[in-house]
Structures are given as structure tokens and as C-alpha cells.
Amino acid sequence: MKRIISGLLIVVLLLSTVYIGKIYAEGEQPSDWAKDVIDEILAAELVDARMQGDYQSEISRRDFAYLGVVIYERITGKQCEVGDATFPDSDEIYVLKAKNNGIVNGYDDGTFRPDQAISRQELAVLFINTLSAAEQSLEIGEREIFSDDEDVAGWAKKSVYTARGLGIVNGVGDNLYEPLGTATREQALLMFKRVIDRYADQNQSQPAETTTEATTGEVTSQPTTQPTTQPPTQVTPKPPTTGQPNYTLPQGRLPDITVTDFTAKQLGGASFDFADYKTKPVVFNFFTAGCQPCLDQLVSIASVYDDYSASYNFVGVDLAQLDDVTKLKQTVERYDISYPIILDNGLLSANYQVTALPTTLIVVNDKVVAYYVGTMTTEQLKVFLDEHR
Known part of the structure; x- marks a missing residue:
């Protein structure tokens, strides 16, 4: 019987939760020459949704900061x-x-230029800078010179x-490197996998960090999901450590979560000030419009909103870097959402240790008192809310 129950829990987990590392644009496929390696990357949850899809597109400085x-x-x-890192043109968490x-x-002007594409030679500098920052050996034998x-x-x-x-980079044929050619996302992912395979095996239990960029303005990549024994303090896509699709944790059971006042931009451009909403317990629902379990959770929230809005302030948190604004607006209209929807660039979800979608949590008096990963039925949501109002 225990085995049957365990099996059911696994099924529920798969049906009710979408891990951030698994969200990617439907129908987008890598090139044939890159598919096997990218499949391995996705299966191992090495990167999250921001690097899943648009494989033939140019890779940007933002993308490389993440990798x-x-x-x-x-x-x-x-x-x-x-x-205390800052850029005037980017406040994205992985860039910082x-x-x-x-x-x-x-x-030189202090900007990062996150959307700027990078060349193949910048890509090489990126990976070597990363390894240098990580204090890895860069010794090689005799160098074979490219024809160009x-x-x-x-x-x-x-x-x-x-x-x-x-063995991180190869030529494009005929001993050519095409250093000035623009690098693509799938090219960068293949190089990323070579670096992980060569160096990360030495420290399998350790998490991931970043590549440095040269003073000439080379790009770097951003962090990805990594399996650990507890949820990270940053937004790294990983499953909840309990191994269950949802859970409520009593106050004091969520280490490293600091609740502080913050301001954010709402969908539509209005400003959101958390301090204005703390007069009542606050329900945060982290979601994206492209995640079906998230949409199911929105249905449950809509069904209880009128009965619980007097006791709670509801706030939707859209992971903006994973979402499409047009689709988000359509979702808000479709589900008749009247509570604020704020756009998260990664900092808020990182602070609240959001590792899967949807995630719903309750904040009371600057403390996270309940935390639920996955889709709730209307009745489950009522129980969840009744415990803290």
C-alpha cells in the first residue's frame, strides 16, 4: 500500500507542478547537430527556461551572464x-x-548592454574568464592555429x-573558426555542456557560478538549476526538497527567507509598494501565463477570492523573464483578475526561494508562515487559507 501511495504522490507531483527548469517554448527545437546534447542538458535540468528555446537565435550578453x-x-x-553590483541599464539578478x-x-560608459549579441571570439573569452574566476587549471599542450x-x-x-x-570550442570546418561570426544560443549551450562535463565532475556536490567577461566587453552566461538538498536562496530552478508536490511549512521552517518592504512595477505600469498591503496577511502567487498548472491555480484562486479578500490581500507575481506580456494580459482578462499582478525580474522569486511553478505563500507580519508548491483544488486552497486568517 505504501508503494501505491508513493506512486500516486509522484503522479500528483508531475501533474500539479511545473519546475521552472522545464518551462520552454512549445514547438521550438534545436538543430539536428545540437539536439542530443541539448536534450541531455534539459534532462539534467542544467539550465532554466530562459535558455530553453530560440536555439538558433543570437546569444545575448544577458544569456551569457546566466550561463x-x-x-x-x-x-x-x-x-x-x-x-552592491549595479548597472544603469540592467537590474537582472544574474547580470548583477x-x-x-x-x-x-x-x-566604458558603465552600461552592460544586456541585449547585445556576442561574437564567437567573445564566446571563447567568456568561458575562459569563467574558468579563471573559478580558479581552474587552463594548461594546454601545443596550440593548433586556425587558418583564419x-x-x-x-x-x-x-x-x-x-x-x-x-576542447571547449571547435572550428566550423576547413580549420576555420570565424571569430567575428555571431554566436548562437545552441552553440553556447554545447560549449557550456563541455565545460560542465570537464570541470563540474570534480565537484559534483557543488552548485554553479558564472563566467567572467573581458574588459573588452565580452559576454557571459547566467546560472541554472542545480539539484541540492535544500531550496537555494536564489531562484535556481530545482524541485522542492521534500519531494512532494505541495506542502505547508510552519513559521520558522523556511531558512534564509527575509521578508522586507519592496516596490515593483505592476502589469500596466503602475507602481506596487508592499508596505501598503501588509495591513492584512498577503497571499503571493508566483506563476507564468505559459504554465498550465499555473493557470489551474488561477482558477482556484478566482473561486475563493470573493470569500477571502476581506481577510487577505492577494498579489500575483509573474516571472516576467519567462513570460510574454501579451499572453499575460490575455490571461489576466480571461480569469478576471482584479488583484495586483507585479512583474518580477528574478529578485523577488529568488528571495522567496521559488523553485517551481506555481508557488503560493502567505506572509504575516513580515514572516512567511505557509508555502505551497503546485496546484491546489478549491477545497485545498480554502484549507490553506483558513489556517492563517
Whole structure:
């Protein structure tokens, strides 16, 4: 009987929860030459939704900040902190982590330029900078020179040939590297996997960190999901450590969650100030419009909202970096959502240790008193809310 119950729990978990690392655009496939490796990356949950899809598109500096953080944390076992890092044109958590940990730099004008594409030679510099920041050995044997060596910039030569010697980068055929060609997301993912396979095995129990970028403005990648024994303090896509689809944790059972006042942008552009909503317990629902279990949870919330809005302030938190604004607006209209929907760039979900979607939690007097991962039925949601009003 215990085995049957365990099996049912697994089924419920799969049906009611979408791990962040599994959300990606439907119907998008990598190129044939990249598919097997990318399938391995997704199966191992090495990267989250931001790197799942658009595989043939140019890879941006934002994308590489993420990949770099993942690599660094996995190799070193250290978690990247945001610290006091800032950029005038980006407040994304992985970009700031990458800067604070020496993985990326900005340009002379202080900007990061997160949407800017990077070249193949910058890609090589990125990975070598990451490994250097992680204090890994970069020794190689005799260097084999590319036929288009004269096209490789002086500031990138050492990194390009070190990356080649380590087996991280390859040519494009006929001993050519095409250093000025634009790198794609799937090319970067294949190189990312080579780095993980070569270096992370030495520290399998450790999390991932970031790649550094050269002072010439090379790009880095951002962190990804990593299996650990407890939820991380950053938003790294991983399953809940209890192994159950949902759970309510009593006050004091959620380490490292600090509830502080914050402001955010709402869907539509209005400002949201958390301090204005703390007069009552606050229900936060983390979701995206592209996640079916999230939509099911919105239905449950809609069914109880009128009965519980006097006791609770409801707030929807959309993981904006994983979502489409048009689809989000359609979802809000479809489910007749009248409570605030704030757009999270990663900082809020990181602070609240959101590792899967949907996640619903209750904050009372600056403390998280309940935390539920997965979709709830209307009755389950009523029980969840009744315990704390």
C-alpha cells in the first residue's frame, strides 16, 4: 500500500507542478547537430527556461551572464551574491551576480548592454574568464592555429586557443573558426555542456557560478538549476526538497527567507509598494501565463477570492523573464483578475526561494508562515487559507 501511495504522490507531483527548469517554448527545437546534447542538458535540468528555446537565435550578453553564473557555482560550490553590483541599464539578478563575482564587466560608459549579441571570439573569452574566476587549471599542450588566425583579435587570441586546447570550442570546418561570426544560443549551450562535463565532475556536490567577461566587453552566461538538498536562496530552478508536490511549512521552517518592504512595477505600469498591503496577511502567487498548472491555480484562486479578500490581500507575481506580456494580459482578462499582478525580474522569486511553478505563500507580519508548491483544488486552497486568517 505504501508503494501505491508513493506512486500516486509522484503522479500528483508531475501533474500539479511545473519546475521552472522545464518551462520552454512549445514547438521550438534545436538543430539536428545540437539536439542530443541539448536534450541531455534539459534532462539534467542544467539550465532554466530562459535558455530553453530560440536555439538558433543570437546569444545575448544577458544569456551569457546566466550561463556563467551556473558554471561558476557548479564548479566552485559557492553561491553568487548580488552584493552592491549595479548597472544603469540592467537590474537582472544574474547580470548583477555575474558582475559582483567578477564574471562580467560593463563598457566604458558603465552600461552592460544586456541585449547585445556576442561574437564567437567573445564566446571563447567568456568561458575562459569563467574558468579563471573559478580558479581552474587552463594548461594546454601545443596550440593548433586556425587558418583564419589573422581575423582573431589580439585581446581574444589567448582565450580562443586555450578554449580550443581544452576542447571547449571547435572550428566550423576547413580549420576555420570565424571569430567575428555571431554566436548562437545552441552553440553556447554545447560549449557550456563541455565545460560542465570537464570541470563540474570534480565537484559534483557543488552548485554553479558564472563566467567572467573581458574588459573588452565580452559576454557571459547566467546560472541554472542545480539539484541540492535544500531550496537555494536564489531562484535556481530545482524541485522542492521534500519531494512532494505541495506542502505547508510552519513559521520558522523556511531558512534564509527575509521578508522586507519592496516596490515593483505592476502589469500596466503602475507602481506596487508592499508596505501598503501588509495591513492584512498577503497571499503571493508566483506563476507564468505559459504554465498550465499555473493557470489551474488561477482558477482556484478566482473561486475563493470573493470569500477571502476581506481577510487577505492577494498579489500575483509573474516571472516576467519567462513570460510574454501579451499572453499575460490575455490571461489576466480571461480569469478576471482584479488583484495586483507585479512583474518580477528574478529578485523577488529568488528571495522567496521559488523553485517551481506555481508557488503560493502567505506572509504575516513580515514572516512567511505557509508555502505551497503546485496546484491546489478549491477545497485545498480554502484549507490553506483558513489556517492563517
